[in-house]
Amino acid sequence: MSDIxxxxxxxxxxxxxxSKRPLKKLSExxxxxxxxxxxxxxxxxxxxxxxxxFFCLDEHTWVWHxxxxxxxxxxxxxxxxxxxxxxxxLKAQDxxxxxxxxxxxxxxxTLAIRLYYEAVARGIYKRDPLSGKLLxxxxxxxx
Amino acid sequence: xxxxxxxxxxxxxxxxxxxxxxxxxxxxxxxxxxxxxxxRQIAPEPPKFDLYxxxxxxxxxMMTEIDTATYVAEVPAYAKEPVSHREILERAYRSMDTxxxxxxxxxxxxxxxxxxxxx
Numbered sequence: 001m002s003d004i005x006x007x008x009x010x011x012x013x014x015x016x017x018x019s020k021r022p023l024k025k026l027s028e029x030x031x032x033x034x035x036x037x038x039x040x041x042x043x044x045x046x047x048x049x050x051x052x053x054f055f056c057l058d059e060h061t062w063v064w065h066x067x068x069x070x071x072x073x074x075x076x077x078x079x080x081x082x083x084x085x086x087x088x089x090l091k092a093q094d095x096x097x098x099x100x101x102x103x104x105x106x107x108x109x110t111l112a113i114r115l116y117y118e119a120v121a122r123g124i125y126k127r128d129p130l131s132g133k134l135l136x137x138x139x140x141x142x143x
Numbered sequence: 144x145x146x147x148x149x150x151x152x153x154x155x156x157x158x159x160x161x162x163x164x165x166x167x168x169x170x171x172x173x174x175x176x177x178x179x180x181x182x183r184q185i186a187p188e189p190p191k192f193d194l195y196x197x198x199x200x201x202x203x204x205m206m207t208e209i210d211t212a213t214y215v216a217e218v219p220a221y222a223k224e225p226v227s228h229r230e231i232l233e234r235a236y237r238s239m240d241t242x243x244x245x246x247x248x249x250x251x252x253x254x255x256x257x258x259x260x261x262x
Contacts, residue, residue, distance in 0.1 A: 117251040
C-alpha cells in the first residue's frame with residue numbers, strides 16, 4: 001500500500017493501518033492500556049510511588065508489570081508473564097525459572113482474572129459479563 | 144344398553160362386587176352398594192388411633208430455653224454480614240482443583256479477548 005493511501009486511511013479511521021480494528025476509535029493496544037489500569041486496582045491499594053498494571057495480552061497470556069522507586073531513588077521494574085496452558089498456568093519472571101503456579105497463588109490469579117473480566121466488560125465495553133449482551137439491551141441479565 | 148360390569152377398582156385384586164349397568168339403574172340395593180363402594184375408594188377409611196394410649200409424661204428437659212447469646216455466637220461470621228461478590232467467588236474457588244481453576248481462567252481470558260474484539 002502506498003504511503004499516501006496509508007496516511008489517508010489512517011486519517012479517515014483514526015487508527016494506524018494494519019490494526020485489527022481499523023474502523024474503531026481505539027486501537028487494541030489502547031484498549032489494553034485502559035484494561036491495565038482497571039487490572040492494577042484488583043489487588044488492593046497500590047503502595048505510594050508504585051505503578052502497577054495487570055492485563056490480558058492475548059488469549060493465552062497475562063502480564064503483571066510493576067514499577068517503583070526505592071528509598072535510594074533507584075528505579076525498579078518487575079514484569080511477570082502468566083501463560084495459560086491446558087494443564088496449568090505457567091509463571092515466567094525476569095531471570096527466574098519457569099514454573100506452574102498452584103495452591104493459593106493459582107486461586108488468587110484465577111480470581112483476579114475473573115474480576116478483571118467482570119470489571120472491564122462493564123466498565124469499558126459496557127457489556128454484561130454473564131450474557132455478553134450490551135448493558136443498554138433491556139433483556140440483559142445482571143450478575 | 145351395555146351389560147359390561149362397572150367397577151371403580153380392579154376386581155382381580157380385591158373381593159369387591161361388580162354390578163352391571165342395568166343392576167345399578169334398576170336395583171336400588173345394587174345402586175346403594177355401588178355408590179358406597181365408590182365412596183370408599185374416593186375417601187378411604189381413616190387410620191385407627193388407639194384412643195386409650197397413655198399420654199407420655201411431660202419431659203421438662205425437652206423444653207430448655209434457647210440461649211440467645213450462644214446461638215448468635217455459633218452463626219458463622221460471613222452469615223452475619225453482607226457477603227461481597229468477591230468473597231462468593233473466593234469461596235467457590237477454594238473448592239476447585241487445579242484443572243477446574245485453569246479451565247475457569249481460560250474461559251474468562253477467552254471472553255475478554257472476544258469482548259475486546261467486539262468493541
